[in-house]
Amino acid sequence: MSALFAALLLAQAASATASARPVSADAFEALARDAAAARDAGRLDEAFALYTKALKLRPRWDDGLWSAGSIAYDRDKYVECVPLFHRLTAIKPDLAPAWTMAGLCEYALHDYSAALTTFTQVEQLHFDGAPELSRAARLHYAIVLTKAGRYEKAIVVLAELTGVDRKSQDITIAAGIAGIRKPWTPAEVPEAERERVAKLGDAMSTAMELDTRSAIGKFEAAVKEFPSDPDIHFRFGGFLMRQEPERGIAEIKKAIELEPEHIPALLGLANIYLSNGDPKTATTYALEACEASPDDFATHVVYGRTLLESNDYIDAAVELETAVRLAPESADAHFSLASAYSRLGRKADAQHEQEEFRRLRKVVDAAHP
Numbered sequence: 001m002s003a004l005f006a007a008l009l010l011a012q013a014a015s016a017t018a019s020a021r022p023v024s025a026d027a028f029e030a031l032a033r034d035a036a037a038a039r040d041a042g043r044l045d046e047a048f049a050l051y052t053k054a055l056k057l058r059p060r061w062d063d064g065l066w067s068a069g070s071i072a073y074d075r076d077k078y079v080e081c082v083p084l085f086h087r088l089t090a091i092k093p094d095l096a097p098a099w100t101m102a103g104l105c106e107y108a109l110h111d112y113s114a115a116l117t118t119f120t121q122v123e124q125l126h127f128d129g130a131p132e133l134s135r136a137a138r139l140h141y142a143i144v145l146t147k148a149g150r151y152e153k154a155i156v157v158l159a160e161l162t163g164v165d166r167k168s169q170d171i172t173i174a175a176g177i178a179g180i181r182k183p184w185t186p187a188e189v190p191e192a193e194r195e196r197v198a199k200l201g202d203a204m205s206t207a208m209e210l211d212t213r214s215a216i217g218k219f220e221a222a223v224k225e226f227p228s229d230p231d232i233h234f235r236f237g238g239f240l241m242r243q244e245p246e247r248g249i250a251e252i253k254k255a256i257e258l259e260p261e262h263i264p265a266l267l268g269l270a271n272i273y274l275s276n277g278d279p280k281t282a283t284t285y286a287l288e289a290c291e292a293s294p295d296d297f298a299t300h301v302v303y304g305r306t307l308l309e310s311n312d313y314i315d316a317a318v319e320l321e322t323a324v325r326l327a328p329e330s331a332d333a334h335f336s337l338a339s340a341y342s343r344l345g346r347k348a349d350a351q352h353e354q355e356e357f358r359r360l361r362k363v364v365d366a367a368h369p
Helices: 003-011 025-040 046-056 062-074 077-092 096-108 112-124 131-147 151-164 168-180 191-207 210-227 230-238 247-258 263-275 277-290 299-310 313-326 330-344 345-367
Strands: none
Touching: 003 210, 025 046, 025 062, 046 062, 062 096, 062 210, 077 096, 077 131, 096 131, 096 191, 112 131, 131 151, 131 168, 151 168, 168 191, 168 230, 191 210, 191 230, 210 230, 230 247, 230 263, 247 299, 263 277, 263 299, 277 299, 299 313, 313 330, 330 345
C-alpha cells in the first residue's frame, strides 16, 4: 500500500477529545504536536515513537491509535499495527476503517483465521469507509473466505465488489482461485495452475460485469483449453443457466462425469431439477451429494428439501435436523426444518424453527441492507 494510500487512511480517523484533562495534559499535548509534525514531515519512525509515548499517557486516544497504527502498517510493522487497530475497535466498535486496517494487518501476517473474523465484522458494518479502503476490505475478505474453503461466499463478495467498483486483475485472480475451489491466496497459486486460474477468473469476472457475450466466449475458450477440468465446466454451466439452461445442465453434468463427487455440481443439479418440478431426479443427485459429503450441512439441506417435495416428511425432518446440528447459524436450514415440522403437524417445533429463522435473517439483512 503506497504512502499516498496511507495518507488517505490517516484522514479517516475521527479527532478525539479527552473527557477530562489528566495531570500530564501538557506533556501529552506536546507529544501529540511533535508526533503530528514528525508524521507530516515524513519522519515516520520518530513519529511512531512519539505516538507510542503519547498513548502511554492517554491509552484511549483514538486519533493517536489510528495514526500510530497507520504508520506501523505503512512501515510493514504488522505485529505492532494489529493491537493498535484492535484497541481502536474496542473504543469505537462501529468504525469500519479501523476493523479494515486490523484485518489488513492480520492478512499481512498470514493470520487468515483472525482476518476472516475481522473482515466479517467489516461486512456487518457494510464496508463503510473511503472507496479504496472499502475495496481493499471486500477483496481481502473474499481471499480469506477462499482460504477457509468458503468458495461460493467468496464469489458472491467478488461479484458485489465488481458491482460497486470495476473488474481488475486482483478480482480476476481471486475469482479464478475460488472458481477451482482451492484454499489458496493469490501468492500461493502454483506456477502450473496460474494459467487455469487466470483463464477461469477472466471468464467469471467478465460475467460479474454482466458482459454476457464476452463471458460466454471466454468460458468457451477456457473449456477448450482445459476440457478435463470439472470446475470450469461447472462454472460455465452455472453461468449458462440464465441464458441457455439446457446447455447449462449439460455442462454441469459434464463436471460430474469428470468428478463424480463434485459436490457443488451435484447440489446444483438437485436444485435445478427441484425448481423444474422433478423431485425424483433431484433426490437422486442430492442423495449422492449427501453420501459423498456427510459433514457438509448444505448437502443435508438440499436432500431434505427434495424429500419434502417427495412428501417424505419424516425422512426430510431427519436430514434437516442434521443440517441444523451441523450449521446452527444457517437460516435456510431452520426454515426448511420448520416446513418439515409443519407438515408433520409438530406446530410448536415448527414455530420454534420459524422464530430462529427470523432471528438469523435479521442478522443477514443487517449486513446486507
